[in-house]
Amino acid sequence: MTDLDRIHRVLDAHGKLRASAATVGDDDDLYAAGMTSHASVNVMLGLEDEFGVEFPDELLTKATFCTVRSMAAAVTDLMVSV
Amino acid sequence: MTFAPAVSPDGVLTVRERADIVAAVAQEFADDVDAASRFPSEAVAALRAQRLLGASVPRELGGEGLTVTELAEVARVLGSACSSTAMVFAMHHGQLLSITRHLGDVASLATLVQRIAADDLLVASATTEVGSGGDVRFSSCFVEPAADAARLRVIKHAPVISYAEYADIVLVTARRGADVAPGDQVLIVAESDEVQLERTSTWNTLGLRGTCSHGYVLTAEFDADRVIPAPYEQISTETMLPVSHVLWAAVWLGMASAAVQTARRFVRAAARRNIGSVPLGAPGLVSLIADLEIFETTVSSAARGVDSVAPADLGRIDAVIRMNNLKVQASTDVAGLVGRALVITGIAGYRTDTEFSLGRLFRDAQGAALMVHNDRILATNAQLVLLSKGTR
Numbered sequence: 027m028t029d030l031d032r033i034h035r036v037l038d039a040h041g042k043l044r045a046s047a048a049t050v051g052d053d054d055d056l057y058a059a060g061m062t063s064h065a066s067v068n069v070m071l072g073l074e075d076e077f078g079v080e081f082p083d084e085l086l087t088k089a090t091f092c093t094v095r096s097m098a099a100a101v102t103d104l105m106v107s108v
Numbered sequence: 109m110t111f112a113p114a115v116s117p118d119g120v121l122t123v124r125e126r127a128d129i130v131a132a133v134a135q136e137f138a139d140d141v142d143a144a145s146r147f148p149s150e151a152v153a154a155l156r157a158q159r160l161l162g163a164s165v166p167r168e169l170g171g172e173g174l175t176v177t178e179l180a181e182v183a184r185v186l187g188s189a190c191s192s193t194a195m196v197f198a199m200h201h202g203q204l205l206s207i208t209r210h211l212g213d214v215a216s217l218a219t220l221v222q223r224i225a226a227d228d229l230l231v232a233s234a235t236t237e238v239g240s241g242g243d244v245r246f247s248s249c250f251v252e253p254a255a256d257a258a259r260l261r262v263i264k265h266a267p268v269i270s271y272a273e274y275a276d277i278v279l280v281t282a283r284r285g286a287d288v289a290p291g292d293q294v295l296i297v298a299e300s301d302e303v304q305l306e307r308t309s310t311w312n313t314l315g316l317r318g319t320c321s322h323g324y325v326l327t328a329e330f331d332a333d334r335v336i337p338a339p340y341e342q343i344s345t346e347t348m349l350p351v352s353h354v355l356w357a358a359v360w361l362g363m364a365s366a367a368v369q370t371a372r373r374f375v376r377a378a379a380r381r382n383i384g385s386v387p388l389g390a391p392g393l394v395s396l397i398a399d400l401e402i403f404e405t406t407v408s409s410a411a412r413g414v415d416s417v418a419p420a421d422l423g424r425i426d427a428v429i430r431m432n433n434l435k436v437q438a439s440t441d442v443a444g445l446v447g448r449a450l451v452i453t454g455i456a457g458y459r460t461d462t463e464f465s466l467g468r469l470f471r472d473a474q475g476a477a478l479m480v481h482n483d484r485i486l487a488t489n490a491q492l493v494l495l496s497k498g499t500r
Contacts, residue, residue: 063341064491081497
């Protein structure tokens with residue numbers, strides 16, 4: 027399973043998107059796709075759990091979790107530095 | 109709480125001096141505002157006369173660019189005189205800064221802000237909605253085309269809109285459109301002649317009676333360029349919440365300070381009547397003063413924090429947690445401090461007709477924990493601390 031697939035799986039489990047994550051474009055605004063602030067917290071927790079990383083406070087912004095691409099980039103950076 | 113006072117445009121009065129002038133007017137009418145549950149029109153007229161409503165607008169748009177620290181000082185001074193006037197001031201500037209800090213490059217919004225500064229217009233805001241349980245992060249109402257196809261419209265059932273009938277500008281949160289998610293909200297800047305208000309409930313409360321927070325069905329018709337481009341979630345976390353929480357905390361600090369001042373006067377009067385003995389209330393007064401100083405430090409530190417951090421960084425989860433905690437802490441502090449002051453003043457403070465009466469302040473202070481309910485804020489923070497690492 028690719029990292030993108032794993033991110034999609036976390037989104038499907040916690041993001042409360044109106045459609046399956048696989049149908050959402052990598053650069054589509056996830057908040058516009060139905061992800062609430064509440065759900066985004068659970069997505070962040072799900073990503074930390076899935077990838078074994080911890081998002082430092084500087085990355086805990088709306089921008090980091092706005093698109094699949096921005097999440098993938100943040101996760102990749104953290105995994106490299108681990 | 110100290111800060112370097114700014115010199116006012118005519119170079120004569122400092123911001124602090126202007127605040128003191130308004131506070132004197134507010135104080136004079138505070139009891140009547142409370143008794144009649146009416147808008148503090150005299151004090152707001154004084155705010156206008158002292159150019160303190162447009163003052164937070166940046167200099168390049170005709171305002172004074174007052175910092176949140178300076179606004180907090182004014183809020184505190186007003187809070188010691190009339191809680192309702194101070195809350196109107198605090199709400200107004202949190203809302204005005206929500207426009208000015210998120211103008212983008214929309215020319216018509218900038219022009220409107222220039223008018224707000226030039227005429228010291230009053231800004232109200234309708235964020236809560238019937239059915240959303242007080243959670244301002246969600247709306248069910250939405251922006252739709254108006255009958256006049258060139259314009260847009262929103263109809264909002266608002267359980268409370270503070271001083272709506274006295275405002276020149278009313279901000280309204282709504283969903284971006286009929287088909288978008290409840291959290292996908294925008295902030296609309298409507299002028300009073302574009303807004304129809306049908307009152308649905310009357311604000312008849314224990315305290316803060318002069319905020320006139322009646323319930324309404326609000327109908328607004330506006331041009332598309334009066335919808336602020338930035339998503340409301342961003343405006344809320346970067347400006348509306350941090351600025352509002354700091355300014356409300358400053359108001360509550362002012363209220364607590366006034367109560368402590370009354371307790372001091374009472375104890376000193378008792379000491380003079382019986383020279384050589386220490387009045388019963390004196391030890392309690394000592395710890396009251398100490399706790400008030402801690403409250404002062406909390407508020408001034410929070411105000412400096414908001415001024416020294418870029419708006420985008422106020423959207424970080426750790427900053428949101430901090431600003432939420434400030435509101436919970438400060439609202440708890442004011443009720444506690446005013447209550448303890450009342451105990452020190454005893455029957456004299458409990459009566460409504462003495463020089464030590466604390467009834468109005470006590471009633472006003474109870475509202476702090478309820479407007480946005482602290483339990484709601486703690487629930488939000490409980491979610492956010494699951495993620496925040498707390499490193500600085």
